[in-house]
Amino acid sequence: MKKIEAIIQPFKMEPVKEALKNIGIDGMTITEVRGHGRQKGHKEVYRGQEYNVDLLPKIKVELVVTDARLNEILTALTTAARTGKIGDGKVFVYDVAEAIRIRNDDRGEAAL
Amino acid sequence: MMTGEKLRFDPIGALEERTSAVDAQVLNAWQRHLGLSVPTGAAILAVGGYGRRQLFPYSDIDLLLLFANDKAAAAHKEEISSFLQQLWDAGLRVSQSVRTPAECSELHEGNIELSVSLLDQRYLAGDAGVYGTMLTKLPRFVHGQRDALVRHLSRMTRERHARFNGTFHHLEPNIKEAPGGLRDLQLVSWLAQIAGTTPQAFSGLVHLPELDDARRTLFALRGYLHQQAKRDSNILTFDAQEWIAELMGVEETAVMRGYFRSARAVHRSALGALEGEEARASSLFAQFRDRRSRVSNADFTVARERIYLRAPQQLAAEPELALRLLQFVGRHGMRLSLEAEQKMATQLAAVRQYFAAPRPVWPALVEALSLPHTPLALRVAYETGVLTALFPELERIDCLVIRDFFHRYTVDEHTLVAIQTLVELRGAQAPPASAFAGLVSEIEQPGLLVFALLFHDVGKGSPQEGHIDASLRLAERAMERIQMPAAERDSVRFLIRHHLDMSVTMNGRDPFDPSTARDFAHAVGTVENLKRLTLITYADISAVNPAVMTAWRAEQLWQLYLLTYNELTRELESERIEEADSPEQTAFLEGFPKRYLRTHSEADVTRHMQLEQEGRPRGVAVALEKSGSVYRLTLVTGDRPFLFATVAGTLSSFGMNILKAEAFANRRGTVLDTFSFADPLRTLELNPTEMDRLKATIERAVLGRADVKQLLRSRPRGAPPSRKARIEPTVHFDDQASQSATLIQVVAEDRPGLLYDIASTISSRGASIDVVLIDTEAHKAIDVFYVTAEGRKLTPEKQGELQKALLAVLRG
Numbered sequence: 069m070k071k072i073e074a075i076i077q078p079f080k081m082e083p084v085k086e087a088l089k090n091i092g093i094d095g096m097t098i099t100e101v102r103g104h105g106r107q108k109g110h111k112e113v114y115r116g117q118e119y120n121v122d123l124l125p126k127i128k129v130e131l132v133v134t135d136a137r138l139n140e141i142l143t144a145l146t147t148a149a150r151t152g153k154i155g156d157g158k159v160f161v162y163d164v165a166e167a168i169r170i171r172n173d174d175r176g177e178a179a180l
Numbered sequence: 181m182m183t184g185e186k187l188r189f190d191p192i193g194a195l196e197e198r199t200s201a202v203d204a205q206v207l208n209a210w211q212r213h214l215g216l217s218v219p220t221g222a223a224i225l226a227v228g229g230y231g232r233r234q235l236f237p238y239s240d241i242d243l244l245l246l247f248a249n250d251k252a253a254a255a256h257k258e259e260i261s262s263f264l265q266q267l268w269d270a271g272l273r274v275s276q277s278v279r280t281p282a283e284c285s286e287l288h289e290g291n292i293e294l295s296v297s298l299l300d301q302r303y304l305a306g307d308a309g310v311y312g313t314m315l316t317k318l319p320r321f322v323h324g325q326r327d328a329l330v331r332h333l334s335r336m337t338r339e340r341h342a343r344f345n346g347t348f349h350h351l352e353p354n355i356k357e358a359p360g361g362l363r364d365l366q367l368v369s370w371l372a373q374i375a376g377t378t379p380q381a382f383s384g385l386v387h388l389p390e391l392d393d394a395r396r397t398l399f400a401l402r403g404y405l406h407q408q409a410k411r412d413s414n415i416l417t418f419d420a421q422e423w424i425a426e427l428m429g430v431e432e433t434a435v436m437r438g439y440f441r442s443a444r445a446v447h448r449s450a451l452g453a454l455e456g457e458e459a460r461a462s463s464l465f466a467q468f469r470d471r472r473s474r475v476s477n478a479d480f481t482v483a484r485e486r487i488y489l490r491a492p493q494q495l496a497a498e499p500e501l502a503l504r505l506l507q508f509v510g511r512h513g514m515r516l517s518l519e520a521e522q523k524m525a526t527q528l529a530a531v532r533q534y535f536a537a538p539r540p541v542w543p544a545l546v547e548a549l550s551l552p553h554t555p556l557a558l559r560v561a562y563e564t565g566v567l568t569a570l571f572p573e574l575e576r577i578d579c580l581v582i583r584d585f586f587h588r589y590t591v592d593e594h595t596l597v598a599i600q601t602l603v604e605l606r607g608a609q610a611p612p613a614s615a616f617a618g619l620v621s622e623i624e625q626p627g628l629l630v631f632a633l634l635f636h637d638v639g640k641g642s643p644q645e646g647h648i649d650a651s652l653r654l655a656e657r658a659m660e661r662i663q664m665p666a667a668e669r670d671s672v673r674f675l676i677r678h679h680l681d682m683s684v685t686m687n688g689r690d691p692f693d694p695s696t697a698r699d700f701a702h703a704v705g706t707v708e709n710l711k712r713l714t715l716i717t718y719a720d721i722s723a724v725n726p727a728v729m730t731a732w733r734a735e736q737l738w739q740l741y742l743l744t745y746n747e748l749t750r751e752l753e754s755e756r757i758e759e760a761d762s763p764e765q766t767a768f769l770e771g772f773p774k775r776y777l778r779t780h781s782e783a784d785v786t787r788h789m790q791l792e793q794e795g796r797p798r799g800v801a802v803a804l805e806k807s808g809s810v811y812r813l814t815l816v817t818g819d820r821p822f823l824f825a826t827v828a829g830t831l832s833s834f835g836m837n838i839l840k841a842e843a844f845a846n847r848r849g850t851v852l853d854t855f856s857f858a859d860p861l862r863t864l865e866l867n868p869t870e871m872d873r874l875k876a877t878i879e880r881a882v883l884g885r886a887d888v889k890q891l892l893r894s895r896p897r898g899a900p901p902s903r904k905a906r907i908e909p910t911v912h913f914d915d916q917a918s919q920s921a922t923l924i925q926v927v928a929e930d931r932p933g934l935l936y937d938i939a940s941t942i943s944s945r946g947a948s949i950d951v952v953l954i955d956t957e958a959h960k961a962i963d964v965f966y967v968t969a970e971g972r973k974l975t976p977e978k979q980g981e982l983q984k985a986l987l988a989v990l991r992g
Contacts, residue, residue, distance in 0.1 A: 100732040151690065155692070
């Protein structure tokens with residue numbers, strides 16, 4: 069089992085959800101986060117005052133998937149989230165040691 | 181609503197049936213275990229819901245075993261035990277208490293519930309003499325302890341309501357405990373019973389006909405829930421809503437609409453009854469003194485923070501009182517007394533009939549919608565039916581449920597919460613709301629936004645039509661009826677039509693792609709529209725549920741506002757009008773920035789062209805008009821040095837406070853300046869001839885026949901604001917914003933004559949002012965000038981020189 073953690077642009081949340089739904093994935097955790105990578109912040113002047121926008125709003129999508137479906141899901145996710153410009157975000161993949169469904173104690177992939 | 185054909189189970193009939201069945205079981209057990217062994221000195225009573233003959237399936241059975249004295253009770257411990265055992269064995273969940281008549285008529289601080297439960301007592305069997313003893317003591321006790329009982333009920337109720345955030349708006353409500361639930365229904369009836377009890381006579385169950393519908397609905401829902409769950413389960417879960425709807429043969433939304441309507445009626449009634457009792461408990465003297473409350477007027481009196489009608493039938497005789505009520509509540513922030521609510525409820529038909537005809541209602545309405553307590557005024561008017569009498573369109577969203585994951589509220593509640601959010605934004609100190617607070621004080625007619633919010637979702641009640649189209653159609657009807665002026669109607673249409681656009685842009689487009697702000701700027705057209713739409717969006721999103729407007733989301737909205745604002749104030753120079761509808765129009769408009777067309781209607785353009793015609797012989801024409809509390813001056817003339825400074829200075833010399841100003845120049849050298857200003861000393865209002873004198877003076881000053889410096893000298897300068905309020909002036913030059921001009925942004929403490937000082941400083945350095953955007957935010961003036969010298973951007977040397985000169989003027 070693998071855990072996918074993707075940091076994407078907020079306006080790409082709907083396309084990503086849609087793309088994952090199309091391949092049968094509708095369970096995920098979504099968090100509103102702030103951050104910047106190479107995109108850095110930028111500066112806006114509003115009424116004589118400078119506004120530094122250094123931490124940009126981003127969306128974090130987390131989901132745990134079976135090893136067999138990992139590549140297919142990653143392709144769907146990155147294709148949907150891509151604009152080709154700086155700031156598109158990143159995807160991290162981790163190994164998952166165990167999954168347990170609390171309700172009935174299902175273990176492993178059965179719990180996903 | 182509980183009469184679907186598919187009904188297999190009659191929840192109301194079931195109450196009576198179960199009560200009778202349990203009565204039989206209790207009597208049987210009583211006869212077997214206690215009736216024979218204790219022929220005198222003991223009786224059995226039903227209390228609580230069982231006492232009221234409202235026994236829901238699987239509900240507990242509350243029994244009171246009444247013994248003449250403690251000794252008798254102790255002597256029959258075993259029989260009591262066997263009696264209860266038989267009932268438990270029969271599957272009844274019994275809760276019992278054993279008391280003497282004396283204990284029943286004492287107040288035990290720790291167990292006031294017992295005293296309250298006696299209000300519902302019903303004799304079942306046993307020694308009628310013991311029961312009679314208790315019954316003779318009960319009225320004196322209830323009457324004597326009225327305040328203590330009310331205090332207890334009040335505290336319990338308020339604590340219970342607090343557990344549910346004080347609202348009946350829950351997607352999966354607990355129909356017993358939540359505000360507006362069965363406990364509240366019970367509370368209303370207990371309070372009526374307590375109030376109706378005299379020392380001599382105990383008031384039996386009080387019938388409350390106005391709550392009949394609500395009672396039937398809540399009873400039926402609880403009956404279904406218990407029957408299905410086979411236990412005392414009172415949460416109307418999504419699943420339960422589904423199968424109850426199926427049982428009744430209606431939509432799920434209809435089940436919830438029925439529930440919310442009932443809960444609202446019960447909640448209001450419970451709060452009204454509680455407040456009435458709490459108010460009664462205070463001294464007569466306080467009431468007398470309070471009646472003379474300062475805010476009372478010809479229509480309303482105020483006592484104990486509640487509003488009373490002076491004449492009971494006033495509303496029917498004079499339906500316009502409804503508008504004055506909105507204003508009164510909006511100004512003073514007080515609710516109606518129960519008495520006034522009840523009186524008004526009987527007169528609503530007259531109000532509805534009166535306002536069904538077209539009438540010039542807008543001036544009074546917009547005033548009511550712009551007050552500090554407008555949200556409460558609308559809530560009070562909505563709850564009493566006055567608002568729907570004024571605007572029957574709102575009935576379509578009455579308790580309308582939107583079933584999705586995010587919406588916490590029914591559509592009507594969402595609307596009221598959105599309006600509340602908007603009005604409360606004004607005072608917001610903490611981020612993220614504080615960023616938007618400034619916008620509220622900058623917009624011209626906050627009442628217009630409230631009106632737009634009131635109608636933005638009415639179309640949700642017409643699902644066969646798109647929600648925005650339906651909202652527009654219904655708003656149109658209402659605006660026609662209240663004779664709203666054309667310009668305001670345009671604004672409302674714009675706001676309703678586009679109320680989702682910012683959310684859609686925020687969620688669907690890359691904010692840092694330049695085309696996002698550019699496209700959105702074109703869609704909104706003006707800074708004023710952008711500010712209004714930003715506020716509507718903030719309020720609308722916040723009112724979906726209390727958790728949805730996170731700092732994160734507010735930041736996204738603010739970012740879109742910021743980028744679009746900058747786009748709107750900077751792109752204007754680069755887009756020029758090249759061609760118009762007719763050759764005459766083209767000649768007039770050619771060279772004006774495109775923004776001119778976005779900020780002016782077709783009628784404005786025609787008027788401006790006429791003004792230019794009129795001004796030809798004299799070389800200048802001035803138009804002056806009043807719109808709400810703001811005056812607008814339009815001036816057309818040939819371009820000349822110091823023109824803008826001259827007009828600004830003349831207005832200041834009359835004591836006028838300039839709020840906004842714009843200057844446009846066309847290709848053939850005609851200049852069109854518009855100024856919006858306030859008249860803080862009401863000079864123009866109180867002296868009608870001053871309007872003409874102002875116009876004439878401006879014409880003379882423009883033609884060089886009056887000296888502005890001289891005019892300004894005769895006007896005393898206001899005292900400078902306190903040190904604390906001082907704003908350090910900034911002057912910012914930008915060569916990138918426009919293709920042909922240098923942009924100068926000045927932020928400074930606002931004061932009379934400021935605009936004149938800035939404009940004349942710029943002009944005196946040989947620069948010409950092409951476009952001006954003036955804005956004020958409380959004491960802060962934010963002025964943007966597009967300036968050229970000899971047709972080109974300013975050189976760096978010239979910028980440095982001008983900056984020094986401007987700062988010197990600004991620092992005084």
